Amino acid sequence: MSLPLFMWQLIRHPKTISAIAPSSQGLARQMASQITGSTGKVVEIGAGTGVITRQILAAGIAPEDLSIVEMNPKFCASLKAQFPDCNVLEMDAQALGELPLENVGMVISGLPLLSIPEPVQHNIIKGAFDLMVEGGKYVQFTYGPKPPIAPEVREANDLQWLTLKKVWLNLPPAMPYVFTKNT
Numbered sequence: 001m002s003l004p005l006f007m008w009q010l011i012r013h014p015k016t017i018s019a020i021a022p023s024s025q026g027l028a029r030q031m032a033s034q035i036t037g038s039t040g041k042v043v044e045i046g047a048g049t050g051v052i053t054r055q056i057l058a059a060g061i062a063p064e065d066l067s068i069v070e071m072n073p074k075f076c077a078s079l080k081a082q083f084p085d086c087n088v089l090e091m092d093a094q095a096l097g098e099l100p101l102e103n104v105g106m107v108i109s110g111l112p113l114l115s116i117p118e119p120v121q122h123n124i125i126k127g128a129f130d131l132m133v134e135g136g137k138y139v140q141f142t143y144g145p146k147p148p149i150a151p152e153v154r155e156a157n158d159l160q161w162l163t164l165k166k167v168w169l170n171l172p173p174a175m176p177y178v179f180t181k182n183t
């Protein structure tokens with residue numbers, strides 16, 4: 001249903017979308033698999049057509065505890081229509097740290113992070129960890145063999161990571177990573 005919207009926006013904004021298809025349901029499920037009863041609020045960034053959003057809600061996050069950050073106005077309009085009880089924010093994820101949200105335990109990202117210039121990556125990652133409570137998790141997938149955050153940005157933000165199960169049924173296959181602050 002949302003594939004035509006995705007494809008049309010991909011043609012118009014290839015740099016900010018930077019993917020040949022929306023995430024598969026299997027990848028979306030993996031991205032939401034770290035959610036537990038004690039996660040607190042969740043912020044999703046780069047939600048696109050809402051594939052991962054649906055799995056975050058299915059994992060038990062109440063709609064009012066989910067904020068959705070997306071900079072593309074067409075995707076935002078679709079997200080607002082699909083998820084009227086979530087907090088949909090049309091904004092650049094670089095301003096995450098300024099959001100007036102409390103008790104955020106996880107940021108789940110569908111951003112094409114490695115195609116984003118390093119200083120912008122840094123702003124997004126710093127903002128995400130400034131926003132989250134201590135022990136907060138930043139979940140991000142990548143299609144490539146390396147971690148999806150540049151080494152300099154990982155170092156500047158003092159991050160460690162683990163990988164989840166690789167999702168082969170995705171175009172292309174993708175690996176979800178979970179980043180946390182070094183303890």
Ligand SMILES: C[S@@+](CC[C@H](N)C(=O)[O-])C[C@H]1O[C@@H](n2cnc3c(N)ncnc32)[C@H](O)[C@@H]1O
Binds near residue numbers: 111
């Ligand atoms: C590859 S698409 C992912 C869509 C969806 N999450 C999925 O997995 O299918 C990347 C999305 O990130 C959004 N995006 C890119 N840069 C952004 C930024 N700086 N702030 C907010 N959204 C951004 C794009 O508009 C696009 O919707």
